[in-house]
Amino acid sequence: MSKRTLDTFFNPSPKKAKISLTDSKDAPSSHSTYPFTVPQLPPEISDLLNFAPEAEGKAIIDQPDLDLLYFQPYIPGSISTPLFEFLRGELFFYRVKYKIKRGPIETDINTPRFTTVFGVDETSSFLPDGSLIDATTRKPIPKDRYKTCKPRPIPHxxxxxxxxxxxxxxxxxxxxxxxxxxxxxxxxSYHSDDERFLGVDPAIASFSLGAKRDFLLKHKPTPPSDTKSAAAIASETKPLKLPLGSGDMVLMRGSTQGKWLHSIPKRKGGESGNGRINITFRRAMVAGGTENYYRYNVGDGDVMKWDAKTKSMVVWGEKKEGDEVEKKEVKAEDVDKGYAAL
DNA sequence: GTACCTAAGCTAT
DNA sequence: AATAGCTTAGGTA
Structure with missing residues (x-):
C-alpha cells in the first residue's frame, strides 16, 4: 500500500506537470545565436538594482560642447562587485582581430579588449520566441535585411x-x-561614438564595473580661427580626466559625441589584474548600425569565456578535427568607424 | 632647487 | 583605431 499522507492527498504537488523550464520566470536567456545560455541575475543582485541610482547625477557642462551626467556611483556599492563577477563569468566575449594598412605596410591588430554585443536597430524588434519582425508592419523581416550578421536579443x-x-x-x-x-x-584609444546610424546628438549611457580606470575626454581639434582667444583654445585642448570607479555611470549626450573624443588609456600597475567591465547602452536607428556593431564587436573569431580556475578568458568549446570554419577577413577601410566602446 | 627615474601623453604611420 | 617611438610630466631623494 502507498505511504501517501492525507496532506499530499489533499494538496497534490503543484509542480512537475505543466511548468517547463523555459516558461519559468527565472529561466536562463537562450537564443539560436548564443553559443550558450546566460543565467538571469540572482535575486540578491536584481533586488538591489531597483535602488539605483545610488547617487544623484552630477552635470558636467562647464566646457564647450560638453554635456555629461556623472553618477558616482549609479550601481549600489553592495552589488557592483557581484554584478561585475556575474557578467564576467556568464557572458561570452570576443577578441576581435583585423588588419590595417599604413601606407604600404599591413599590420595585424589584436583589439586590446574583449567585446560582446546584443540588440537590434529601430527598424526591427524581437518577439518573445526570438524571431525578428519589422518594427512597423510587425511581420517577419525580409531575409536580406541583415546580410552580414545575426542580431542577438539582449539577455535578461x-x-x-x-x-x-x-x-x-x-x-x-x-x-x-x-x-x-x-x-x-x-x-x-581616442574616438567618438558619432556614427551616422546613431542619429544626431546621440545619448549613450556607460557603466563601469570592477577595477578603476581613468576616462579621458578632450575636445576635437577645431579649425584655426583668428577670433578665438588662446584661453579658449587651451580649454578645448586640455583633456578632462574622470577616475571611473566600480558602479559609476556616465551619460554622454547632446554635442558630446560630435565635438569630443574619449579614451581609456593603457595604465601601468595598480588596477592591472583586476579587470574592468564597461557596459554601454545606445540606440541605433537603421539596419546598417546593426551590421556595423556585430561586425566589429563580435567578428568571426573564437568565443571566449571566463575561466575561474586560471582567472582568464579562454577559448570556449573545442573545435573537432575536420570541421574547419571559414573565416572572412575584415578590410581595413571599413574599420575606421567600426569601434564604439569606452 | 636638481638629478634621476618611470609613467603618462603625443603623433606619425 | 592601434602602436611604436619619442617627448613631457611627475614623483622621489
Whole structure:
C-alpha cells in the first residue's frame, strides 16, 4: 500500500506537470545565436538594482560642447562587485582581430579588449520566441535585411539594467555593448561614438564595473580661427580626466559625441589584474548600425569565456578535427568607424 | 632647487 | 583605431 499522507492527498504537488523550464520566470536567456545560455541575475543582485541610482547625477557642462551626467556611483556599492563577477563569468566575449594598412605596410591588430554585443536597430524588434519582425508592419523581416550578421536579443540580466537606465535617463536604447579590460594593457584609444546610424546628438549611457580606470575626454581639434582667444583654445585642448570607479555611470549626450573624443588609456600597475567591465547602452536607428556593431564587436573569431580556475578568458568549446570554419577577413577601410566602446 | 627615474601623453604611420 | 617611438610630466631623494 502507498505511504501517501492525507496532506499530499489533499494538496497534490503543484509542480512537475505543466511548468517547463523555459516558461519559468527565472529561466536562463537562450537564443539560436548564443553559443550558450546566460543565467538571469540572482535575486540578491536584481533586488538591489531597483535602488539605483545610488547617487544623484552630477552635470558636467562647464566646457564647450560638453554635456555629461556623472553618477558616482549609479550601481549600489553592495552589488557592483557581484554584478561585475556575474557578467564576467556568464557572458561570452570576443577578441576581435583585423588588419590595417599604413601606407604600404599591413599590420595585424589584436583589439586590446574583449567585446560582446546584443540588440537590434529601430527598424526591427524581437518577439518573445526570438524571431525578428519589422518594427512597423510587425511581420517577419525580409531575409536580406541583415546580410552580414545575426542580431542577438539582449539577455535578461542586461535588459533589466537597460530598462532601469531608460527610466533614469529619459532615453531609449536598443543596443548593449560590453567590453572587458582584463589588465592595464587593455585600452581603447581616442574616438567618438558619432556614427551616422546613431542619429544626431546621440545619448549613450556607460557603466563601469570592477577595477578603476581613468576616462579621458578632450575636445576635437577645431579649425584655426583668428577670433578665438588662446584661453579658449587651451580649454578645448586640455583633456578632462574622470577616475571611473566600480558602479559609476556616465551619460554622454547632446554635442558630446560630435565635438569630443574619449579614451581609456593603457595604465601601468595598480588596477592591472583586476579587470574592468564597461557596459554601454545606445540606440541605433537603421539596419546598417546593426551590421556595423556585430561586425566589429563580435567578428568571426573564437568565443571566449571566463575561466575561474586560471582567472582568464579562454577559448570556449573545442573545435573537432575536420570541421574547419571559414573565416572572412575584415578590410581595413571599413574599420575606421567600426569601434564604439569606452 | 636638481638629478634621476618611470609613467603618462603625443603623433606619425 | 592601434602602436611604436619619442617627448613631457611627475614623483622621489
Amino acid at each position: 540580466c542586461l535588459d533589466l539594467l537597460r530598462k532601469l537606465t531608460e527610466a533614469a535617463t529619459d532615453q531609449r536604447y536598443n543596443f548593449c555593448l560590453v567590453n572587458y579590460y582584463a589588465t592595464g594593457d587593455d585600452s581603447i
